[in-house]
Amino acid sequence: MSQKKRRVRFAPSPTGPLHMGGVRTALYNYLYARQAEGDFILRIEDTDSQRFVPGAEEYIIESLKWCGIYPDEGVDAGGKMVETPSERHPHAPYRQSQRKPIYRKYAEELVNNGFAYYAFDTSEELDAKRKEAESLKKTFTYNHITRKGLKNSLTLPKEEVERRLAETNNWTIRFKNPENRVVKMDDQIRGHIEINTDTLDDKVLWKAADGLPTYHLANVVDDHLMEITDVIRGEEWLPSLPLHYLLYEAFGWEESRPSFAHLSLLLKPDGKGKLSKRDGDRLGFPVFPLKWVNAEGEVSRGYREDGYYPQAFINMLALLGWNPGTEQEIFSLDELVKAFSLDRVIKSGARFNPEKAKWFNQEYLRMQSDEELAKEFVPILKENGIDTGKYSMEYLKQLCALIKERAHFTNDFWTISHYIFTAPQSYAENDIRKFCTPENLENIRKVKDFLEKTEIKEAPYAKKEEAVSVLEERLTGYIKENGWKMGSIMNTLRLFFVGEAKGLGIADIIYFIGKDEALNRISAALEKISIER
Numbered sequence: 072m073s074q075k076k077r078r079v080r081f082a083p084s085p086t087g088p089l090h091m092g093g094v095r096t097a098l099y100n101y102l103y104a105r106q107a108e109g110d111f112i113l114r115i116e117d118t119d120s121q122r123f124v125p126g127a128e129e130y131i132i133e134s135l136k137w138c139g140i141y142p143d144e145g146v147d148a149g150g151k152m153v154e155t156p157s158e159r160h161p162h163a164p165y166r167q168s169q170r171k172p173i174y175r176k177y178a179e180e181l182v183n184n185g186f187a188y189y190a191f192d193t194s195e196e197l198d199a200k201r202k203e204a205e206s207l208k209k210t211f212t213y214n215h216i217t218r219k220g221l222k223n224s225l226t227l228p229k230e231e232v233e234r235r236l237a238e239t240n241n242w243t244i245r246f247k248n249p250e251n252r253v254v255k256m257d258d259q260i261r262g263h264i265e266i267n268t269d270t271l272d273d274k275v276l277w278k279a280a281d282g283l284p285t286y287h288l289a290n291v292v293d294d295h296l297m298e299i300t301d302v303i304r305g306e307e308w309l310p311s312l313p314l315h316y317l318l319y320e321a322f323g324w325e326e327s328r329p330s331f332a333h334l335s336l337l338l339k340p341d342g343k344g345k346l347s348k349r350d351g352d353r354l355g356f357p358v359f360p361l362k363w364v365n366a367e368g369e370v371s372r373g374y375r376e377d378g379y380y381p382q383a384f385i386n387m388l389a390l391l392g393w394n395p396g397t398e399q400e401i402f403s404l405d406e407l408v409k410a411f412s413l414d415r416v417i418k419s420g421a422r423f424n425p426e427k428a429k430w431f432n433q434e435y436l437r438m439q440s441d442e443e444l445a446k447e448f449v450p451i452l453k454e455n456g457i458d459t460g461k462y463s464m465e466y467l468k469q470l471c472a473l474i475k476e477r478a479h480f481t482n483d484f485w486t487i488s489h490y491i492f493t494a495p496q497s498y499a500e501n502d503i504r505k506f507c508t509p510e511n512l513e514n515i516r517k518v519k520d521f522l523e524k525t526e527i528k529e530a531p532y533a534k535k536e537e538a539v540s541v542l543e544e545r546l547t548g549y550i551k552e553n554g555w556k557m558g559s560i561m562n563t564l565r566l567f568f569v570g571e572a573k574g575l576g577i578a579d580i581i582y583f584i585g586k587d588e589a590l591n592r593i594s595a596a597l598e599k600i601s602i603e604r
């Protein structure tokens with residue numbers, strides 16, 4: 072590798088929300104740049120006005136920010152696109168629609184040097200050709216053979232070409248693929264690739280109708296002007312690589328041609344096919360970093376809104392297609408920067424595992440301090456109508472320490488512990504049938520009397536563990552002394568405290584709801600269940 076400063080770019084088209092595969096591409100570019108102490112550039116490729124989706128660019132910027140992937144160029148500190156070149160951003164602007172005046176001269180230069188030609192066929196004429204080929208079970212391509220029989224500057228007289236250029240604007244500039252030449256290419260992940268130019272079609276590079284370049288021209292010209300040294304992008308662009316190589320050659324930019332790495336696709340959880348934008352809603356997991364609402368008002372879920380920590384999302388994505396060569400799975404962004412290398416990026420598709428994604432989040436959740444978790448829990452409690460003023464930070468910290476073991480997300484905290492904050496309004500019918508035998512109810516009355524007489528330490532007590540285990544010993548001791556079935560008594564108590572025979576340990580529940588509330592809940596349940604019977 073030369074000593075040149077590495078410059079990479081993430082170049083999304085604002086045609087919709089960024090898929091998690093796109094975030095992975097951005098991440099690998101970012102890691103590569105950081106590791107090499109190079110530059111990471113965000114360029115918006117918006118030359119296809121037909122596919123432009125309002126809000127998509129903002130979505131991309133916000134997603135990268137949420138992930139902690141900050142570009143060195145392309146977006147200023149305030150999140151806006153940089154529109155004019157400056158010392159810090161000499162290659163601005165970074166939105167291709169704002170670079171419109173740049174491209175035409177490059178397209179014309181190719182025509183003048185014999186690497187491209189003007190094509191005048193209307194879309195109706197080309198459609199007719201396609202239909203005709205289809206009826207013969209063939210596919211029409213504008214290539215080194217068909218171009219000889221079509222309306223272009225290679226076939227029409229010079230004056231006619233000039234007249235059409237001056238009088239009409241429904242013409243394009245197409246790349247003139249050389250005949251029967253082998254293009255030799257190298258990919259950092261896939262190795263050496265060769266392709267014969269006769270298999271390629273003459274792609275449109277520039278369109279007079281809107282005065283805009285197509286992806287290929289704009290992409291290559293900008294990579295050159297922005298001094299990009301390494302292109303790391305999705306596998307779907309691999310078929311474009313021969314054309315890009317030929318363009319670098321035609322412009323005489325081979326010396327500074329970037330190196331290329333094409334990342335394999337993300338696959339569906341069953342490994343059958345590409346993970347598509349629709350899979351998430353169909354299979355019940357997010358495929359987008361953030362929630363997205365389309366023009367029809369349809370909502371797609373996002374990792375952020377589902378309660379993922381961005382660090383967990385990034386960690387999961389990094390390992391989806393790259394392996395560190397060790398058993399280590401948990402990496403901070405800084406650790407990823409140190410460990411990442413393109414030669415450990417896998418060639419085959421990476422199968423997405425939604426359960427593993429949850430596991431990553433759980434790991435990050437457990438890494439948070441109890442205080443941080445308690446702070447995250449407060450707004451969730453408020454949303455559920457709980458007056459959080461009644462609970463001290465210490466109380467919530469102790470509760471979080473206990474429930475985090477059972478949660479993947481802080482959003483799960485409420486599901487796991489709602490009954491600590493609100494008494495049950497009803498009791499599960501099948502649990503009543505199972506546990507509320509007259510004999511058991513009689514025993515529970517005695518348990519209640521026993522609890523009433525027992526000294527109970529309540530949350531937040533400084534020695535929580537000790538308080539809970541003392542209570543547990545006393546309670547289980549009392550049940551054993553009487554020769555009652557442990558499971559029946561404990562599950563009945565749980566039913567009374569929770570509303571169903573599920574939940575945290577009984578001693579923990581009593582510790583958190585307090586003695587008075589525990590006694591109240593037993594009385595209320597005994598009364599309600601006796602009346603209903």
Ligand code: GLU
Pocket residue numbers: 081082083084116286290303304305308
């Ligand atoms: N605009 C292309 C995209 O949307 C960029 C491909 C590339 O990185 O060259 O993916």
